[in-house]
Amino acid sequence: MPRTLYDKLVDSHTVLRLDEEHVLLYADLHIMNEYTSPQAFAGLRERRAPVRRPWQNVAVVDHIIPTHPLKHRVILDEASALQASNLARNCELHGIALFDTNDPLQGIEHVIAPELGMIRPGMVVLCGDSHTTTYGAFGALGFGIGTSEVEHVLATQTLVHRVAKNMRIRVDGRLAVGCTAKDLVLQIIASIGAQGARGFVVEFVGEGISSLSVEARMTLCNMAVEAGARSAVIAPDEVTIDYVSARAHDMKRHLPRAIEQWRTLRSDDDARFDAEFQFDAGNIGPRVTWGTSPDQSISIDERVPDPDKAKTPQQRDAADRALRYIGLESGASLEGLAIDRVFIGSCTNARIEDLREVAKVVRGRKVDPRVRAMVVPGSGAVRDQAEAEGIAAALIAAGFEWRQPGCSMCLAMNDDVLRPGERCASTTNRNFEGRQGRAGRTHLMSPAMAAAAAITGCITDVRKLEQARD
Template identity: 50%
Template structure:
């Protein structure tokens, strides 16, 4: 039998039929739904007079448009209110399970799937959201889809998909002081560019990846989309099984043991062929920060913005345009640059481990007077855990504001926006023009770097602090 990659094994197990010379019909195990990309899909079903084909395979939550303050009150922004109300109406009409505002399981769609035990190894998972790739950390094929595809999955539980190429990115060695998983993925994207993974499904491997917790692995897979890849995945192991065990909707007892026996077969065979293999040393990775308007425009925080001559000719125009928007100069260092906003949250970095990391760093310290520091938990469960551990008090004493769950200032789709012209060091995943609000300037970084910036009031190298 031919050797297979992890991706091949999961893909092949879900192909219903193949169209000769064309795409495959792929069965979808779990469909996650939120308020932004679902209204037209539900309307399409209603128009055709059909119901969801496999209702139990669909789960909905409200995250993008929700406010992060006073969630018990009506939503102020008219469009946001309309989007959230429409989701509630549609889920009631079609019988879809919804974790809406006020529900103890509500949160960012890519945070609640794993923490509830909905996300499992070997699955195919989709959502009308590009960062669905997050769930690939469990060894599942997970990717974002468009609104017409959302309707397709609702109606048939299948999707027409062309099989992508495979890429393996291996990181071996030991991570240095102050370096966390966000730095790993920003480093990789800075090396291969925001388009370097186009056409591929990426498997992350190597000793540095194996050493990571599940939450750290989710951060890596979350941002695989930012290198242009269709998605990212990591083979499940004991860390994965331990994380899943005992979660609300995970298999229990003998069923869990049976599932683990299958999950243990989900790895790339030793002689499996990838279309491309890239290898990096963990020791070469330092705390990272972006300087431009795509996630590939990243540098070591101790480094400098590239000179124009360091940029290939085809990218120079967009490089210049980007620096104009950010008001940065080629060749400059970012160290010491004043920043007035810090955002810790999003589907990339809003899990309990992220909040623990920030709280541990800021304990006994105070944020700088110029800084507005927002910490947004990824779900009601994360928020509850943070309060139980006293993280809320540590943050409050340091002058940080812990708010209620939602996508928040990751994107300008709710009340949490960064004002025009202001810089924000953000733990989110995208730094496009206006992503955090019209005219806002975003610098992507890890929660640890963001916490150090909040305490300093300017861009700093977190390694200059005493780290445990």
């Protein structure tokens, strides 16, 4: 029977078929953080069970860590410090590698795992974080799991997995100047809806995908979960192979055979998909969210939609509530809307390519004096590289705060938070009510668009700044 890439990944990792809908799935790699693992380790202690394969588990402190630009970081919040110390103790007890608070390679879990060569095509990667879908950029199957499932994976290196349906999203053409993978994924989510891919694993295909860098593909797969997708995958190509080969230092002897196998990881030509969508990358402009869900976005040259024109009463009520929270009216333009904060970071957009785009916009310019703007690199390695390339110096000269790596203001689990009523141009993945701080207002956009907002003090079409420079 013809198989999709997702089907093949599941087939190759199925330990046991449990029934028509469920399989026992083997995990090549399990990644943990400090806030979804404590209960799992406690469960192991109660059962007096060991970690089955500690060498296939890795842990990162990233969500609760402060990002102040200090060489030696100390977690002052007592509850957060306890989470970090518990993780360190559990990792030491079970022999699990840990990237702790002051490890030079510490960073956001979904940034450091790829950059350190942990993610390879064909793997199954699990993590107690919904944005584990990021790893689909490599032709790997990655998805988030709950705390009870974390315990099961630690004890068995397997997971009971409900097999998903297959969705294919074709993207033709290429993105125009000033547009990025962030704009593309915001367009896709707005088109199919926040639950449009619920119950599916999405495979992205087409010229619009193959023309993207690996880091851009990570942004795309990272946010597929915001359309409800269980996971997302992109068939590995030479771009993928070059990226992984440069980082998978432990497999040099086996690399030729591995590459040969990676090239087979693709859907069969006549594989059946349960749902399909098609987009033209050339028709996509810079996008910004207007509401409190990632599917509530418009192009920068469009107007905030009228809730009364929503397709369902539920969508109308959601749009009404979103506009009240965000402080906007239907028919308004987002361009020119004043902002108070700019946050550039997160597992979606804190890689070196993202920071290069930001530096292009801000070089020779200054952050608006009314705006507090911060850049939080995704890892210690990204921070070092940005400093070596002169990116950090350009950001600091423009007036940005240059921080230490971590999740930071993405989810307000640390001391980087919005104050009530503050409006933020953000490169994160979610704009839910209170996500970045109680009563804070978040507008999702690309790093280049966030940089433009920092310079002008308002939401701005970055293409106009680029034209002004030309």
